Amino acid sequence: MFASLFTKRQPKVGARPGTLVIPKEAEKPKIRRISYSPEEVIDEEITDVAHLSEAFKEGQISWVDIHGFGDRQTIQQIGDLFELHPLLLEDVVNVPQRPKTEAYGDQILILVRMVQVYESGEIDMEQVSVILGKNWVLTFQEKSGDILDPVRKRIRNKTSRIRNSQSDFLAYAIVDTIIDAYYPALELLGNQLEEFEDEVIMDPTPELLRKLHRMKNRLVNLRRSIWPQREAINRLVRGDYPSISENVRIYLRDTYDHCVQTSEVAEMYREMVTGLMNTYLSSIANRTNEVMKVLTIMASIFIPLTFLAGIYGMNFDHMPELHMEWAYPMVWILMLLTAGGMLYYFWRKGWISLDASSVENEE
Amino acid sequence: MFASLFTKRQPKVGARPGTLVIPKEAEKPKIRRISYSPEEVIDEEITDVAHLSEAFKEGQISWVDIHGFGDRQTIQQIGDLFELHPLLLEDVVNVPQRPKTEAYGDQILILVRMVQVYESGEIDMEQVSVILGKNWVLTFQEKSGDILDPVRKRIRNKTSRIRNSQSDFLAYAIVDTIIDAYYPALELLGNQLEEFEDEVIMDPTPELLRKLHRMKNRLVNLRRSIWPQREAINRLVRGDYPSISENVRIYLRDTYDHCVQTSEVAEMYREMVTGLMNTYLSSIANRTNEVMKVLTIMASIFIPLTFLAGIYGMNFDHMPELHMEWAYPMVWILMLLTAGGMLYYFWRKGWISLDASSVENEE
Amino acid sequence: MFASLFTKRQPKVGARPGTLVIPKEAEKPKIRRISYSPEEVIDEEITDVAHLSEAFKEGQISWVDIHGFGDRQTIQQIGDLFELHPLLLEDVVNVPQRPKTEAYGDQILILVRMVQVYESGEIDMEQVSVILGKNWVLTFQEKSGDILDPVRKRIRNKTSRIRNSQSDFLAYAIVDTIIDAYYPALELLGNQLEEFEDEVIMDPTPELLRKLHRMKNRLVNLRRSIWPQREAINRLVRGDYPSISENVRIYLRDTYDHCVQTSEVAEMYREMVTGLMNTYLSSIANRTNEVMKVLTIMASIFIPLTFLAGIYGMNFDHMPELHMEWAYPMVWILMLLTAGGMLYYFWRKGWISLDASSVENEE
Amino acid sequence: MFASLFTKRQPKVGARPGTLVIPKEAEKPKIRRISYSPEEVIDEEITDVAHLSEAFKEGQISWVDIHGFGDRQTIQQIGDLFELHPLLLEDVVNVPQRPKTEAYGDQILILVRMVQVYESGEIDMEQVSVILGKNWVLTFQEKSGDILDPVRKRIRNKTSRIRNSQSDFLAYAIVDTIIDAYYPALELLGNQLEEFEDEVIMDPTPELLRKLHRMKNRLVNLRRSIWPQREAINRLVRGDYPSISENVRIYLRDTYDHCVQTSEVAEMYREMVTGLMNTYLSSIANRTNEVMKVLTIMASIFIPLTFLAGIYGMNFDHMPELHMEWAYPMVWILMLLTAGGMLYYFWRKGWISLDASSVENEE
Amino acid sequence: MFASLFTKRQPKVGARPGTLVIPKEAEKPKIRRISYSPEEVIDEEITDVAHLSEAFKEGQISWVDIHGFGDRQTIQQIGDLFELHPLLLEDVVNVPQRPKTEAYGDQILILVRMVQVYESGEIDMEQVSVILGKNWVLTFQEKSGDILDPVRKRIRNKTSRIRNSQSDFLAYAIVDTIIDAYYPALELLGNQLEEFEDEVIMDPTPELLRKLHRMKNRLVNLRRSIWPQREAINRLVRGDYPSISENVRIYLRDTYDHCVQTSEVAEMYREMVTGLMNTYLSSIANRTNEVMKVLTIMASIFIPLTFLAGIYGMNFDHMPELHMEWAYPMVWILMLLTAGGMLYYFWRKGWISLDASSVENEE
Ligand SMILES: [Mg+2]
Ligand SMILES: [Mg+2]
Ligand SMILES: [Mg+2]
Ligand SMILES: [Mg+2]
Ligand SMILES: [Mg+2]
Ligand SMILES: [Mg+2]
Ligand SMILES: [Mg+2]
Ligand SMILES: [Mg+2]
Ligand SMILES: [Mg+2]
Ligand SMILES: [Mg+2]
Ligand SMILES: [Mg+2]
Ligand SMILES: [Mg+2]
Ligand SMILES: [Mg+2]
Ligand SMILES: [Mg+2]
Ligand SMILES: [Mg+2]
Ligand SMILES: [Mg+2]
Ligand SMILES: [Mg+2]
Ligand SMILES: [Mg+2]
Ligand SMILES: [Mg+2]
Ligand SMILES: [Mg+2]
Ligand SMILES: [Mg+2]
Ligand SMILES: [Mg+2]
Ligand SMILES: [Mg+2]
Ligand SMILES: [Mg+2]
Numbered sequence A, B, C, D, E: 001m002f003a004s005l006f007t008k009r010q011p012k013v014g015a016r017p018g019t020l021v022i023p024k025e026a027e028k029p030k031i032r033r034i035s036y037s038p039e040e041v042i043d044e045e046i047t048d049v050a051h052l053s054e055a056f057k058e059g060q061i062s063w064v065d066i067h068g069f070g071d072r073q074t075i076q077q078i079g080d081l082f083e084l085h086p087l088l089l090e091d092v093v094n095v096p097q098r099p100k101t102e103a104y105g106d107q108i109l110i111l112v113r114m115v116q117v118y119e120s121g122e123i124d125m126e127q128v129s130v131i132l133g134k135n136w137v138l139t140f141q142e143k144s145g146d147i148l149d150p151v152r153k154r155i156r157n158k159t160s161r162i163r164n165s166q167s168d169f170l171a172y173a174i175v176d177t178i179i180d181a182y183y184p185a186l187e188l189l190g191n192q193l194e195e196f197e198d199e200v201i202m203d204p205t206p207e208l209l210r211k212l213h214r215m216k217n218r219l220v221n222l223r224r225s226i227w228p229q230r231e232a233i234n235r236l237v238r239g240d241y242p243s244i245s246e247n248v249r250i251y252l253r254d255t256y257d258h259c260v261q262t263s264e265v266a267e268m269y270r271e272m273v274t275g276l277m278n279t280y281l282s283s284i285a286n287r288t289n290e291v292m293k294v295l296t297i298m299a300s301i302f303i304p305l306t307f308l309a310g311i312y313g314m315n316f317d318h319m320p321e322l323h324m325e326w327a328y329p330m331v332w333i334l335m336l337l338t339a340g341g342m343l344y345y346f347w348r349k350g351w352i353s354l355d356a357s358s359v360e361n362e363e
């Protein structure tokens, strides 16, 4: 899992800056433009990039949403039309990059990572690049399908705040929705963790160790998304970028708050997995101790007795005891005393408890 | 336990900012207004939110205390009356949030987490939201019942400082009381910890490991409340908010001091639990070593002797020793020498000590 | 030990700020005033607080030294006379507080923790509160008896720098003496640690583990005093307080240096105890390995031999070997070869070394 | 591996600053000058240092590339010609130094470490010193051969940005290429790590422990290159050096981003190796537990039975059981009951599972 | 070792600031004055401190070098002559102090720690106090003998930069030489560490554990010298002290660079020792696992066989098998099948490998 997240699609060493790396199997771009003003909403699929110049019309906000990078020319045309810096375009296309915010002139690039939780329990991540311009917002994703439909719906609602605000509020709404989605993902992991907590003391199997290990990798990975995101959003809140209004920054402060919360929970979960791994070792040591006690008690009791039996199994001609009448019962008595002495010794050491509950506790 | 503290009541992904999440089983709001001036105190239950406009009367300070969020309309009316920002109201209702202080215009939102220690040893946490306005203070809690009665009593005392100060001092008194309550909670945990310290070396059972684990989770959780609270109160002390007077900030410095103390103690306890968990492992290893020594001594002494007995239990026709008169006592002497040699070897290695105290030490 | 240091004598939750908590068994206050100028020294026990107003006389420095808080009225009178802030008085009386420095108007409160090493090896801690006023210094301690006699002696020495300086130099001299006393305490712990270092590899008993554990708690505790003290003194050095002169700050820089040194040594010791605890585990694992080797060698050699002896102890009618003349010596030869083969195998594996020194190394 | 990276070629203790340490076996210097303007490119091997003064010609940018330090006089002549500070020259020649950027007057020294991944999986490092002057760039390497050919090729391309920019862009292009090369190196290590992840639970051999240990050293080493590089590049981005233009700093920001990414991945890998080492210990403990269970089950079942058999192998004259007709089958029944009882006990404790899959899981 | 470095020669608790602690066995002071100008060098032993006033002569730089503190009066006279602050003199004489730089008026005190590596592999440390005055430099050491001869030699060289610079360059040259000497010390430790790396997996004895422990203490100690030194030199570089010229600060930047390098290497070594200690534990666990496997295999194979032999060693009158002709060979076949079954089971579990190399791997 982590390998795929690391291997950023990287140009050849020494390639010209701005080189776009587009794999053969990449999806063809699907472009959708949603333009809105307080009065009207236009929502259309775009097939010819030239038509996108509509997005610059005064008096309305346009959200241009691109899914799929599988046509270099189209991507380049969009870059030219919106006057995107080649380094910006490189970060948008050569996914995944580290989440960040960067200003290029008066454009702001916001790179975030969108998580999607599937019913199977799998967590999927995809980079979403949000570019905030004067009266437009561009979003880029590698694969079609996202979690932004609630935002699109809010745009269609005439009374919504989004409809009556500038493009910075639209960018906020998109980023906020993406951050919100970390909550269900963390909840899923938290539930799994809670299951492991009991198992690690009750039933520490190698399979559990493997699950803990996988969980740790997942959390390390999640942290790699969350932490830089937190810093990135903080820069938006702090007012480093003049094109984000004071009012929208109050909303972004709320988003930042969510980043902090999720980063702390992820950190806490990571610590807990590490703790569980240490507890696992203690649990195993405990069990080995239990096993050893049983062996030691059994062996310590029966080995001396077997020795005694061996003595009187010897075939010497001259063994007076063999011919005494009470010898056999005396040997039994000696054996019972020996066994009783050992049992008393082990009970004193606390290795034997008298109540039957000890077996129960074990399970 | 930790799961419940994490699962903040979160709106659906992509919901409009300011969405209030109120579960069906939520308590109906109970509203209480305490208005006071140096001369008089009015303390009344409010059933109609409209009556709350009394709270704005010049020349007196009003504390409006709301317990229970189970009526969306009432909450919204209060929000409208006091002109609360939708994001502020969201944080107040969608509990628990991370402790923090935030300014909305000249209102200050102070989110803290109130701990209550029950006689059973259980520790309960609840978010208290304190909003400081010009001449009023609003407090919100999800469930009725709190630890603030001493403050209410001090208000009724005509000579108390609280009665003769502004609303910022009332907000301080509320927050200070909530922070104070961390001391008995930490004391309880400290006492439990002290018990574990002996047990971990004397009697390291899986049950103790489970207790240590639970304790660690509790402390991790506590820390998650205390640390952001510390930062939140520090911002009040530093003078980021002009509506808090210089004089009240001296009092808040005292509260901050308590935050620092409790955070350090919680941190120290957490380190100690981790240390105890490592000591637990060492203790178990020690015990396994003890068990193994007993087994090895028993087996090493009797196995060679049993072998000797086995030799002379063989049924070969031609075994001259069997027919010698002194063979049987000689074999006994040989066995005693062997056993003595083994015992001497183990004593040299320090695995056997001559004093009887070793059993005592064990227990 | 740590519990007592934590349980700061805390007022009831929600108590009025400035509430003094004085236990019934508290010592009655003993007050001593040392007033000095370059010309003369007055050193007297004070029984009536009203007489303390002498301390404000121009042209001389007064050190008012209070031991014991067991009379609320006296403490309050002193507070009134010196115009101490109620929060200051609270921190002075409700010991122990976290070491710190705080300004109240032009008074400076310096809270430090005094260590005393007794011959038994016990280390004791007590809060000393130093309040620096215009031409006076107040010190408060809970129990009579301190380590400040050298300072009192230096005051009586007409040529001493202390005699010819302002009250800030007196406060420095008191604090410096208290910090100095950490050196012998750390030296004591360092000597104990050095003893543990050998023991942990030579003789890792559960008793040693308990000692290491106790040592760690002691160091954690010490650190809790030293670290905030370091920060507190640093604030005096940095010049946050105008009533401390440039010249005295050079002297305080020396005290700060000592704080840094002691904090680093305490930190180093704590790391070393943690390291010793890990080494302890390795030592035990080592020993278990040694024990297991002995068991395995003994069992692996004799179990097959005993099996062989068992074979020829069987009572079948038809066992041709039993009747052969050379069978018995052949069996002995077979047994010796088996034993020799096992020994060679264990020697190849390095589990048996030929020199006798291995026993020595062990001890 | 790490030793060689540490042992920086260090002058004798107390040597004059600026002492160059050139080992006997050092390569003779090879000098290559690439001078270019938008119109033309000159690319030539230089054999006489005096010819290098061409590099100062107005209107063109010169890249002087030196491989090999094996001629003190040549190095010194270059130093004199370009007016390099003796301390700068020392850092360039006495490789390896810590990556850094330093200004000497208006010259900037950029020390970076170039990684080269060979097909065998070996990772090699070499210091590259980049000195940025007014209209020239000097690069120094100890051994001939580098990864900078793509930059040389881009210079020959008339339309490339590099051809139409100043010397700061050339320096950027060189540094950027060197940083890019960390990606394939990290990818290689990541793939190895992924292999170890399965092995550590499935097949934890001492050989694997050795591999993990070696991997950790490699990552520690890599980090020692990456972290200071990150800081060094950050200083270029921040604008500490006026000779780097605003525009080039946007490109350097991209390089810095790559430094951050690689440093985070290296850090993550290091944590993962540490985690794997801990998991290794748990895996071994697990296996020992499995081994002990088998031993204990076998011994606990058969030792009592053998004892019983021993009893009736004794040769006493008076043992009534021996002569009863049903005694032998009764003993068998007793033995089977004993064995069954033990098996039931072990099954209750969960040490025996009934499905055959447990063996499979193991492998 | 560490104890001696910690126990700074500390005055009695509460002693007057500036108290010099001189042990009885202290060396008598040896004083050497080297005064130089570009034209001439005067190098003489000083026996009468009064003659030292020559050191203030205009137009020349004087280095006054004192070895040994065993004469309080001499030290005090030097202090008076050079107008050294009593706190400065205290830090110079009561060695060892924490490395630091401090300004006293326009004098700068630079405390560093000189390491000397002896051929035996021992590393020795000594405090060197460098005091930089207007046109003189004072150095103090407790014991005669140092590593500064190369500096003295460079002074005698008429063309050296030192001869043609101010006193700040002399101070730099001394400090730089002392820092340089950390390289051979670290190289020595690095070589030892490399040896431990193999041993810890191949041959993890208690003796090795002791060596690792000692190595860790040495590195902790070294770090305690290096880290504050790094900070101290950084303050000189940053320009906190106006009496150090811009030009000399460029040279000090080089020295600072060396401090950073040595501190990072020391840190890396410390991490590696900790890692080796953890690896040691894993190695031991591994070996115990190997030992247990051998025991379990031997016991599991032979214990059931011995039981079988025991059965037919019983002396019941009615045991039909004993009288069957094929019973004895059938028992052998049964035994071989049992043993084969066990061997197959262990081979399936991977506890037995068929190639002989497993013994080799072990060693
Ligand atoms: Mg851990
Ligand atoms: Mg860990
Ligand atoms: Mg842990
Ligand atoms: Mg751990
Ligand atoms: Mg651990
Ligand atoms: Mg650990
Ligand atoms: Mg730990
Ligand atoms: Mg620990
Ligand atoms: Mg630990
Ligand atoms: Mg741990
Ligand atoms: Mg640990
Ligand atoms: Mg540890
Ligand atoms: Mg540890
Ligand atoms: Mg540790
Ligand atoms: Mg450790
Ligand atoms: Mg550990
Ligand atoms: Mg550890
Ligand atoms: Mg480790
Ligand atoms: Mg660890
Ligand atoms: Mg670790
Ligand atoms: Mg770890
Ligand atoms: Mg771990
Ligand atoms: Mg660990
Ligand atoms: Mg560990």
Ligand SMILES: [Mg+2]
Binding pocket: C278, E274, E277, E278
């Ligand atoms: Mg460790």
Ligand SMILES: [Mg+2]
Binding pocket: E274, E275, E278
């Ligand atoms: Mg460690």
Ligand SMILES: [Mg+2]
Binding pocket: E274, E278
């Ligand atoms: Mg560790």
Ligand SMILES: [Mg+2]
Binding pocket: E274, E275, E278
């Ligand atoms: Mg470690």
Ligand SMILES: [Mg+2]
Binding pocket: D274, E274, E278
């Ligand atoms: Mg570790």
Ligand SMILES: [Mg+2]
Binding pocket: D278, E278
């Ligand atoms: Mg570890």
Ligand SMILES: [Mg+2]
Binding pocket: none
């Ligand atoms: Mg461990």
